[in-house]
Amino acid sequence: xxxxxxxxxxxxxxxxxxxxxxxxxxxxxxxxxxxxxxxxxxxxxxxxxxxxxxxxxxxxxxxxxxxxxxxxxxxxxxxxxxxxxxxxxxxxxxxxxxxxxxxxxxxxxxxxxxxxxxxxxxxxxxxxxxxxxxxxxxxxxxxxxxxxxxxxxxxxxxxxxxxxxxxxxxxxxxxxxxxxxxxxxxxxxxxxxxxxxxxxxxxxxxxxxxxxxxxxxxxxxxxxxxxxxxxxxxxxxxxxxxxxxxxxxxxxxxxxxxxxxxxxxxxxxxxxxxxxxxxxxxxxxxxxxxxxxxxxxxxxxxxxxxxxxxxxxxxxxxxxxx
Amino acid sequence: xxxxxxxxxxxxxxxxxxxxxxxxxxxxxxxxxxxxxxxxxxxxxxxxxxxxxxxxxxxxxxxxxxxxxxxxxxxxxxxxxxxxxxxxxxxxxxxxxxxxxxxxxxxxxxxxxxxxxxxxxxxxxxxxxxxxxxxxxxxxxxxxxxxxxxxxxxxxxxxxxxxxxxxxxxxxxxxxxxxxxxxxxxxxxxxxxxxxxxxxxxxxxxxxxxxxxxxxxxxxxxxxxxxxxxxxxxxxxxxxxxxxxxxxxxxxxxxxxxxxxxxxxxxxxxxxxxxxxxxxxxxxxx
Numbered sequence: 001x002x003x004x005x006x007x008x009x010x011x012x013x014x015x016x017x018x019x020x021x022x023x024x025x026x027x028x029x030x031x032x033x034x035x036x037x038x039x040x041x042x043x044x045x046x047x048x049x050x051x052x053x054x055x056x057x058x059x060x061x062x063x064x065x066x067x068x069x070x071x072x073x074x075x076x077x078x079x080x081x082x083x084x085x086x087x088x089x090x091x092x093x094x095x096x097x098x099x100x101x102x103x104x105x106x107x108x109x110x111x112x113x114x115x116x117x118x119x120x121x122x123x124x125x126x127x128x129x130x131x132x133x134x135x136x137x138x139x140x141x142x143x144x145x146x147x148x149x150x151x152x153x154x155x156x157x158x159x160x161x162x163x164x165x166x167x168x169x170x171x172x173x174x175x176x177x178x179x180x181x182x183x184x185x186x187x188x189x190x191x192x193x194x195x196x197x198x199x200x201x202x203x204x205x206x207x208x209x210x211x212x213x214x215x216x217x218x219x220x221x222x223x224x225x226x227x228x229x230x231x232x233x234x235x236x237x238x239x240x241x242x243x244x245x246x247x248x249x250x251x252x253x254x255x256x257x258x259x260x261x262x263x264x265x266x267x268x269x270x271x272x273x274x275x276x277x278x279x280x281x282x283x284x285x286x287x288x289x290x291x292x293x294x295x296x297x298x299x300x301x302x303x304x305x306x307x308x309x310x311x312x313x314x315x316x317x318x319x320x321x322x
Numbered sequence: 323x324x325x326x327x328x329x330x331x332x333x334x335x336x337x338x339x340x341x342x343x344x345x346x347x348x349x350x351x352x353x354x355x356x357x358x359x360x361x362x363x364x365x366x367x368x369x370x371x372x373x374x375x376x377x378x379x380x381x382x383x384x385x386x387x388x389x390x391x392x393x394x395x396x397x398x399x400x401x402x403x404x405x406x407x408x409x410x411x412x413x414x415x416x417x418x419x420x421x422x423x424x425x426x427x428x429x430x431x432x433x434x435x436x437x438x439x440x441x442x443x444x445x446x447x448x449x450x451x452x453x454x455x456x457x458x459x460x461x462x463x464x465x466x467x468x469x470x471x472x473x474x475x476x477x478x479x480x481x482x483x484x485x486x487x488x489x490x491x492x493x494x495x496x497x498x499x500x501x502x503x504x505x506x507x508x509x510x511x512x513x514x515x516x517x518x519x520x521x522x523x524x525x526x527x528x529x530x531x532x533x534x535x536x537x538x539x540x541x542x543x544x545x546x547x548x549x550x551x552x553x554x555x556x557x558x559x560x561x562x563x564x565x566x567x568x569x570x571x572x573x574x575x576x577x578x579x580x581x582x583x584x585x586x587x588x589x590x591x592x593x594x595x596x597x598x599x600x601x602x603x604x605x606x607x608x
Contacts, residue, residue, distance in 0.1 A: 229420075235379045236420040239413045240482060241405045241437030258433070261423035265468060269419075 010187050016300055017059035017185040022194030024301045028308040029182045035308075035315035036174050040322060042167040044315075049170055051311070052177045061184055069180035070173065074127055077172045084165030091160030097142055101151040105144040112136055192216045193293060208286055218274070226267060233262045323390040324353040324522070325376055325411070325490065330385035332371055344371040346546040347385070352376075354390065354410065354489035357522040358512075360533040360554070363543030364569060369526045372543065373492050376524070377413040378404035390489075409438060412488035416495045418479035422467040427458070427478050430467050434486045445485075452484035455519075456511060473504030480511070490522040491515060497529060509536060534558065534573035535595040544568055559592050575600060 017025075032052075039045050056066055070077075116133045123129055186194075196213030203209070234244060237258050244255055332345040345368045352359065361369045374380045375387055378394045387394040390410040415421060424430040431449035432442075440448065453463070456477045462470070467478055476496070483491065493512070497505045513536065515521045527533065533540055534554050542550040542557065542564065550557060550564055558565065558576050565572065572580075578600060579590045588607050594600055 232415070232417070233420045235374065236415045237423075237433075238404075239377050239379060239408050239415075240421070240434040241408055241486065242433075243403050243405070243437070246403070258423045262420055266419055 011061075011065060011184055013060065013185065015058075015060040015185075017055075017061065017181065019298075019300065020185075020304060021295055021297060021301045022186055022190040023197050023295060024305050025182050025186055026191070026194050026198060028304055029178055031308040031312045032178045033175055035312040036171060036178070038312075038315040038319040039171070040319060042163055042170060044318060045167055045170040045174060048315075049174045049177070052174055052181070055181060056177070059181070059185065061181065065184060066177055066180050069184070070176055071127075073172065073176055075130075077169055078130075080172065081165045081169045084168055085157055085161050086155070088161035088164050089156065089158050091158045091163075093156050094159045094162065095157040097155050099138075099141045099153045099155050100145045100149050101141070101153075102145050102147065102149050104146040105140045106150075108140040108144055109137055112140065188220045189217060189293075192220070193295065197295065210289065211285065222270075225270075226263070229266055230259065230263055233259055233266075323388075323410075324351070324355075325390075326351050326388045327375070327382075328386045330375065330382045330387050332368075332375065332380060333383045336383045343383075343546050344368045345375070345382075348372065348548060350541070350548065350551075352490070352522060352524070354522050356516065356520050357490075357524075358516050358536060358538040359522070359524045360537035360540045361524060361526045361543060362528065362530070362533060362540060362570065363549075367543040368546040369543050370494060373413060373494055373524070373526055376490070376492055377411050378407045379413070405438065408488075409486055410488055411490045411492065412483035412486055413492045414480050414483050414494065414496065416498060418472075418475040421479045421482060422475065425466060426464050427467050427470075428453070428463040430478065431481045431485050434482060438486065448485050448487070449481070452481045453478075455484055455515075456481045457507070473500055473507075476500060476504065476508065480508075488521070490524065492524045492526070494526050495528070496525060497527065497532065512536065530558075530571050530573045531575075534575060542568060542570075555593055 036045070036048055039048055053063070056063060112133060116129065119129060120126060182191075192213045195216070196209050199207070199209035199212060237255070238244065242255050242258060244252075244259075247255070327348050327350040330345060330348045330350075331343050333341045333343045335341045361372065363369050371380060375382060375394065376389060378389065381394055381396055389407045392404075392407055394404070394407070422430050424433060428446065428449050431453060432445040435445035435448045436442070450463075458474070458477055458481060462474070462478075467475060470478065480493075491512075496508055496512075500508065509532065512523050512525065516523045525532070525537070537554055540550070540552065540554045540557050541548055544567075549568065554573075558572055575594060575597060576592060578597070579592055579594070582588055582590060582600075582604070588604070590600060590603050594603070
């Protein structure tokens with residue numbers, strides 16, 4: 001199990017993106033995301049990606065860290081990309097190739113799969129390995145036709161298909177980049193503070209935004225603590241011979257139970273204690289509180305809000321004109 | 323065979339530059355018979371890390387650690403595990419809540435033997451035996467462990483470790499948060515394990531009275547290094563500079579003996595381990 005879990009992606013830094021008011025950052029993120037969805041062609045999306053990269057560079061955020069934020073979505077975006085290429089059959093054919101299933105190609109696919117899972121353990125660049133794996137599967141399907149052909153499939157790639165797949169792929173990347181800018185430059189606590197302010201109008205519907213923010217803050221605060229506790233419990237069970245890594249599925253489920261029950265019990269105890277501690281310091285739910293961190297609106301906040309509105313307006317204009 | 327550490331260092335982030343080592347070049351030999359060792363030191367001095375290396379829960383960053391002849395190194399294969407080490411060295415955690423999870427006390431104690439591929443009947447016999455060792459009687463067997471008091475929970479969790487039949491028993495701050503009567507009971511138990519069953523006992527503690535009256539050997543940890551490895555008498559009597567440096571309180575007997583000597587001039591042997599013995603000497607003197 002991975003023990004180097006890091007919550008959130010916040011990386012300490014010092015640029016204008018860090019100094020922006022969290023409220024502005026949340027609103028701008030939403031505006032930019034919406035404006036990305038108004039774009040209709042792939043070169044507009046590339047333009048938007050360029051703008052986002054400019055924001056990243058001007059905010060002195062390392063691009064490598066931003067790309068790392070894409071990691072969880074890489075497989076999904078690849079899937080979307082290939083799905084569009086294979087199944088969007090409009091426009092003219094730009095590339096065609098015969099995919100052949102024969103005994104030799106099936107054997108080579110099986111061997112490649114074994115190799116892939118074997119090498120995966122020792123290699124750092126798993127994504128590149130995945131690409132090589134997919135490419136070699138394609139090659140073996142295209143060229144290995146020995147001894148006889150069992151089934152053949154003609155792969156046609158259409159220009160519209162390629163266009164839409166590029167479009168969808170880059171749109172996904174752009175949207176994730178926008179979200180990454182927010183999470184890389186904003187502390188989770190600031191984020192909840194911003195959400196608290198933005199949800200204030202919900203008071204009309206008798207929803208208390210302060211309580212929601214408090215719940216989020218407490219949850220965020222306790223994730224590392226509870227994680228630490230989980231590792232302690234795992235150690236305690238491991239020292240009684242519990243094996244979290246191997247064994248049959250049934251055994252594994254039993255072992256997980258030995259982790260979950262103490263965790264639940266400790267968490268409930270802890271939440272009771274926390275509630276008592278808050279009450280003993282005169283916390284009254286729903287009552288107006290003064291704040292230690294006060295958000296201040298600065299000129300740069302107005303500027304960036306105006307800029308994001310301009311970007312949104314621009315993309316709506318493009319949408320209407322084109 | 324016991325435990326043998328050679329030049330063992332441990333760091334939580336060995337790859338990071340300027341990382342702090344929780345353990346530094348530790349050399350240590352512990353036999354698996356009749357030892358009663360107290361590991362003391364300030365918070366963050368590496369006591370608990372040392373204990374988890376004894377139990378193969380942490381793997382040394384450098385150096386060699388052998389527990390009952392098995393070298394502790396990184397597991398490469400999925401099927402391997404350290405159960406053969408954990409069979410020899412039982413580690414009782416400070417919080418008994420970390421360990422208890424079954425519906426009944428007896429099931430919880432049976433957890434370890436079942437993991438060491440014993441049959442259900444054998445496991446039950448072993449569990450009964452180890453519950454007897456900690457003086458938990460049969461009326462508790464079918465109770466839920468979560469309804470027990472803190473002290474009883476502690477005893478059950480100790481029974482859970484005893485069920486592995488280890489030669490070396492490690493207790494991480496066994497008396498923290500325990501009421502005085504259970505504390506007495508626990509210490510009596512430790513003595514019994516040590517003297518009757520000839521097990522080696524290692525306790526991590528901040529209580530110098532326990533160190534003085536029970537331990538035969540004391541290991542003082544300081545900033546990840548072993549500052550002193552000797553008998554309690556030597557620690558408290560002769561190395562008073564080290565005692566002052568590490569913010570260790572003197573045990574009650576030492577304070578009392580010094581006080582008596584100052585007030586009355588009666589010299590009392592500091593080897594005496596508890597207050598009753600001092601009282602005896604005093605009545606004899608007067």
